Amino acid sequence: MKRRKFISISGIAITSSVLPVMTARTFSDLVTGSRAKTDLPPAPLKPTWINTESLRLAWCHLSPQHASADPEAVFDRLVKADFNCIMNTAVDEGAYYPSNIPFNEACTALPEGGDLYGGMAKLAKQNNMRTGARFDFTHLSKEALEAHPEWFIRHKDGSTVTDSVGRAKPCLNSNFYPTQGVSIITEVLEKYEPDIVYINWFLNFGGHEKICYCESCKSDFQEKYGRPLPDEPDAEFVEFIEEAADNTSRKIANAIYKKRPGTLYINADEDDTSHGHHLETHAGDWIYSSSEQINRQRTSYPDRVGIDQWFSYSGDPSEFDSNLVEEMKVRYYQFGAHGSPVAFCTQGTLLNPSHQVELEEAARLNAWYKENSDLFGLQLNRSRVLLLCRPETSPRSNHTNKGIYALMTELHIPVAVSENPDSLKNASQDYDLVIVMPGALMDGIQEYVEKGGRALFIDQPPPFGIPSNLELEDKPAHITRDVGNGQISYLGQWDISEYYMGEAPTADIEMFSDIMESLLGNDRQIITDAPPRVEMVLMYQPDQQRSLLHLINCSGKTQAGFRKPEIFKEINIDLAGEFSSARARVSKSDLDISKRNGRFTLSLPVLNGYEVIVLS
């Protein structure tokens, strides 16, 4: 990688050319065209119970052959591992329960009179556990296709979208979801009363790169735009299909709330009409993938659900080895630290002996989380740096955010990541600095700065305060200007996205660190000699009126996977704020503290995999 040097420019003369502020509306227009809302999204519960209860969630992704499993045997595994919330598949390539609805055929492996989903749901209820039902309607039977050809996605030549055994996928704009889909979900709600309804794979093609030419799509588009569907997606098509997705998802949501108010509805692909998004991390992914996604979800949408599904796609449970267990521990720590349920995802029933190692580890982890459940109720991110980034739909991972997130994390600068400036606009948080990444929504930023705030724009010039026609050399510049009572900085041109691989040149990291130092001064929330791969997460528990400093040892991450982390000794931490005590919960020890100049210092004798320091 080419080593680059920053130059600092000050005292730049302002010219008349100033870019317009890019608002949420103009951004939305650029991406999708203007979006007319026909209705308000369902009123969110604030905050949802999933963000206030200390949950240990097991998520079993079943294949049709698993339908023959004995519910009691599967449930026994989950109870032994001490989970208190289980998500199970109700429908995916067939129903995992006996259904009375035509074309909702049971999986062929489901025994006569058998009820895998219902049996486990009943046992969970008897044991005061939360339950969830997962639905994937993308593999419907040939009988359904013959009886209801109007339900299905069609290519332009009239052919359907089918899987390898000829099961077909319905169109989100057809009457499948509002009629058949809602009937099936309602049946499960009536029979089993799940707390969560999760819908997988809702969008027709995963995104909007292709067009469905079913009769509903053809006639609805013609009626709305006065022309036939185009050959390739254009702005009007994207607007059309997004509005259709919103409307259909809202119908599902309303049916669910009507039947069982308080149910959490998570549509993996829908932002505005459900309580959550689909977050996903695969085994071996970027070390901060779970952290960044949950941080962003919880900050951007504090009243919604943020569960990261971390699992291996190996398809072969025998590949679940000790390396995977080391990664599982780190992901667990990250889930809990960033304020989501600790969650365990598996591809099978857990009855295979090869799952024993990971279940034993989950049981050890769950026992600790159960004993320390007071730490994992409602937690709020109390970082004083806000990272504003481009909004993402499905999938939720944000590649362009990785570089800046890794740098901030490894410099131990706590950061809250958001896809919207809501917390700035409603002044729910007091930030020392707002970092604006390319593509971020900027409503209210100028006002925030003029009132005395500080903003750093990376790799895109600010739309105010700094001339847009700067002639920059072919190297990153750092420019600072006063605007109103505040200050803006510009750092660019600098593609920071590639730095997540841990390949940033030392000189660049030092320069970025210097810029942070100049912008944050000596008031940094954390000053520490901890190694970069010790992730520190600073959270606040409003109910308990105390702060938590989570330390996650990520040093076990290697190019190929995970090994046991290094053990770190004597980590010194200097924190901004007034506290009177510090207790390390994992090592069960009170830490010596000293105070000076409004700051608070402590020393952690040893860090193995994880620690959480309670500051009160």
Ligand SMILES: [Zn+2]
């Ligand atoms: Zn269609």
